[in-house]
Amino acid sequence: MLEAKHLHKSYTLKEKNGWLSRRKQQIKAVNDLSLTIEKGEIIGLLGVNGAGKTTTIKMLSTLLAPTSGTISIDGINAVKQPELIKRRVNMIAGGERMLYWRLSARENLMYFGRLYGLNGNTLKQRCRALIDKVGLTEFADRPVERYSKGMKQRLQIARGLINDPDYLFLDEPTLGLDAPVARQLRVLVKSLAKEKNKGILLTSHYLEEVEELCDHVSIIEKGHLLLQGTPRRIIQTIVKDRSLIVVMKTLDKENWHWLKQETDKLGIHAQKKETNEGTRVDMKATFDMTSSFLALAQKRNLQLIRFDAKKPNLEDAIIRLTEVHD
């Protein structure tokens, strides 16, 4: 199990204050953050830009030392014994960095594999298996500088798996990827956790991705933990409103008054708007109003041309949460 307790990370920023003098400013990137990752579990770390997600990942992967707090991975202190931890973790970042562009996929993996102490047939076989896994077999000996963005990202994943880490940190892994490639990556991430029993920490701005993949989510803002739980639980806790949008060809005054009265009785807040499509009614309630509304529409034989019941999602929850804290 990976356990981070009361992590703090502060930076000193120097800003120019005149010709020669500089003003020092302390920035708290992470502020009393605690989280755990079990093997086989995918944890989402969410927050707006500058919330401290990348700094947290860098502390967990030993690239940065926390200002205070402890990180232990399977009982090993990550701050005191980073060399042991480096063998058990790896990090994959979105974008096209972390690869040697003049080397081929195979040469990159062989190089990183050797830096992790692998060699001989074990290394060769692992490189071959990873190249196959990320679908680069055909291009394995082509220099990376001739790869597309998606191919580079797939190779990054292979690099992140070269040491067969127990814990994997994914920082925006699908950033800028085409939908099919991003989907393949999601399938791979899921299988790494569920079939290979790896503990995964994922940050992403694509919240559907987080909702689809993560068992638990931690939401942070200004380095501070706001909320932790399953995606469903977070949505239920934060976003109470559900919305329903219906469009009818016509809705006369009498029917609208009747509908307004009935929805008010049910605790549904309804608003009417004339659009090019027809009359649009936006409804909001704290419960699923689909069946109640359909029953009302049937009573007055209202002709519906569009019916959109929108369930709140993680995005709504994050927006609501950051609005509350701003």
Added chain:
Amino acid sequence: MWIAFSATFKRQLITMRRAYPWSFFIGHILDGVYITIFAYLSYHFIFQGQLNTQFVSYTGTSDYLSYVIMGGVFNSFAVSLLMIVSRMLINEMREGTLEALLLTPSSRLGYFLGAAIQGLMRSGIEWLAIICVGLFFGLNLVAAHLALLLPIMIVLCFALFAQALVLGGFMLAFRDTYITQNTLFVIMTLVSGVSFPPQFLPDWIQGLSLIMPLYYGLELMRSVMTHAAPSSDILYHLLSLSTLGILYFAIGLLFMKRMEKSVLEKHFG
């Protein structure tokens, strides 16, 4: 350390074969050749082969052309090796591979050594090319203390490698390669006795030669390759060069480690 050494050696070799840095290669050779030709022309056509008597007393030789050509050969060699090693980490940072490298539990010393030994192949070719040109312009090679050539070369390479670690630390600190390296190279060429003995310089500048491995390296190489010198002088210079190398090595490793941390905090934090 061995694994990181061999992995980095191989990686650098592949990269060099695939994208040979011709501009650096030719640039270093031209620097050496320029010193050689400039010395040849000025010695013969401006100074009419006349030497200041102090030159002989400072250097122990009247063969000015061999003195200068050896200076050009080893100055180019030193610049090449210093550049190859010192730019390694800042290049990783610029190419976006530094994080991936620092994530691994590999030995940093092995990494730098791998780069240095591979770089020696390139520097060696440049060195040979300048020597060959030098032979046409008056370089007289003699085998005065040939048995010492290899140990001196090894100690010189070690000291330059160690100096490159310190230079690399400064590059990371200033996030710059060009101004940092060229500041060192200008001072190094001036005070190390490349084209004239440092004793011609004002006293306050002369002191700088004592912290330049190239100064001791040139004294030693000239002693064993161009003119004989007392063995006691050779041993003194060899000891000085080794001590300087060890000092640079200790400072370089600590400084580089500190700068790695600082880069991660400032650049990636």
